[in-house]
Amino acid sequence: xxxxIFSPLWFMGKxxxxxxxxxxxxxxxxxxxxxxxxxxxxxxxHFYLSLSFLMIGLSFLFKIFTNFVxxxxxxxxxxxxxxxxxxxxxxxxxxxxxLSSILQKSFMLIGLYFLYVVLEKNKTIIDxxxxxxxxLLITHLSHMRHLYYYITVLVMLSIxxxxxxxxxxxxxxxxxxxxxYSFVIIATSQILFFFITKYKNFYVLGEIxxxxxxxxxxxxxxMVLKRGKKxx
Amino acid sequence: MSRKRSRNDIILDMLLSIQKKGGEIKPTHLxxxxxxxxxxxxxxxxxxxxxxxxKKIKKKEYEYLIITDKGCNFADKxxxxxxxxxxxxxxx
Numbered sequence: 542x543x544x545x546i547f548s549p550l551w552f553m554g555k556x557x558x559x560x561x562x563x564x565x566x567x568x569x570x571x572x573x574x575x576x577x578x579x580x581x582x583x584x585x586x587h588f589y590l591s592l593s594f595l596m597i598g599l600s601f602l603f604k605i606f607t608n609f610v611x612x613x614x615x616x617x618x619x620x621x622x623x624x625x626x627x628x629x630x631x632x633x634x635x636x637x638x639x640l641s642s643i644l645q646k647s648f649m650l651i652g653l654y655f656l657y658v659v660l661e662k663n664k665t666i667i668d669x670x671x672x673x674x675x676x677l678l679i680t681h682l683s684h685m686r687h688l689y690y691y692i693t694v695l696v697m698l699s700i701x702x703x704x705x706x707x708x709x710x711x712x713x714x715x716x717x718x719x720x721x722y723s724f725v726i727i728a729t730s731q732i733l734f735f736f737i738t739k740y741k742n743f744y745v746l747g748e749i750x751x752x753x754x755x756x757x758x759x760x761x762x763x764m765v766l767k768r769g770k771k772x773x
Numbered sequence: 774m775s776r777k778r779s780r781n782d783i784i785l786d787m788l789l790s791i792q793k794k795g796g797e798i799k800p801t802h803l804x805x806x807x808x809x810x811x812x813x814x815x816x817x818x819x820x821x822x823x824x825x826x827x828k829k830i831k832k833k834e835y836e837y838l839i840i841t842d843k844g845c846n847f848a849d850k851x852x853x854x855x856x857x858x859x860x861x862x863x864x865x
Contacts, residue, residue, distance in 0.1 A: 769853025
């Protein structure tokens with residue numbers, strides 16, 4: 542049976558709030574990008590960026606669902622001893638949580654891939670099919686070993702951060718530099734998630750660092766909107 | 774070499790030219806400021822007037838074009854879009 546509980550008891554629920562916040566930020570950017578696509582249909586990059594943020598946002602939604610199902614059982618069985626609780630949870634909440642966890646991982650990886658596609662043009666359909674198949678395979682393998690998933694996310698986020706930093710070198714936009722930093726922060730949180738199966742406090746730390754990355758993303762998005770309005 | 778201006782780029786340039794002139798401009802000035810040919814100017818101006826982003830007014834026998842609130846809002850929207858494109862690497 543796969544371990545579904547990474548959070549220490551005192552942090553359960555708080556992580557859901559943090560994830561809801563991150564999800565809202567991702568949906569906001571996806572919505573704005575989709576609105577831009579509707580205004581200027583010639584630029585397909587808006588569509589891919591919107592799709593990418595939507596998928597990453599949905600990944601958070603599935604994570605929230607997984608945690609919600611698991612935590613709900615814990616609250617219901619709290620009168621029992623801790624060992625009994627965890628055993629009950631893993632048995633009763635296994636199927637919905639398993640499906641939700643698979644969806645969470647696949648949406649996150651494919652979402653990150655779309656973000657990479659926006660930055661790295663000239664990809665063929667064959668490239669997309671190959672990479673997405675590989676990502677789905679990793680998702681399947683990582684269900685038993687979470688480390689595979691976090692390593693893959695770390696690699697993808699590192700590439701995206703590097704791409705944004707190279708873009709900053711070209712366009713000299715301060716906000717692009719901050720964007721690359723925000724992805725570095727989110728990538729760092731994945732390193733902390735490597736240790737969550739052994740040390741639950743790393744989950745808390747990882748969630749906080751990840752939230753900082755998403756808050757930075759929100760700040761950059763607000764900067765973009767404000768700057769667009771300023772130049773009258 | 775700079776890329777060909779899109780429809781939105783041209784409309785934005787026209788609206789910005791009017792804004793820079795304090796919200797009103799003569800049609801010939803707009804043509805030069807927005808770097809348009811006469812036929813392009815006619816085409817885009819008709820569209821802007823039809824969409825109520827720009828209005829024609831008469832002032833001392835001269836015809837002027839003024840930008841409406843809807844035009845200002847559209848200019849803001851396109852500018853935000855351009856900033857977003859630059860920041861997130863969505864250009865071209």
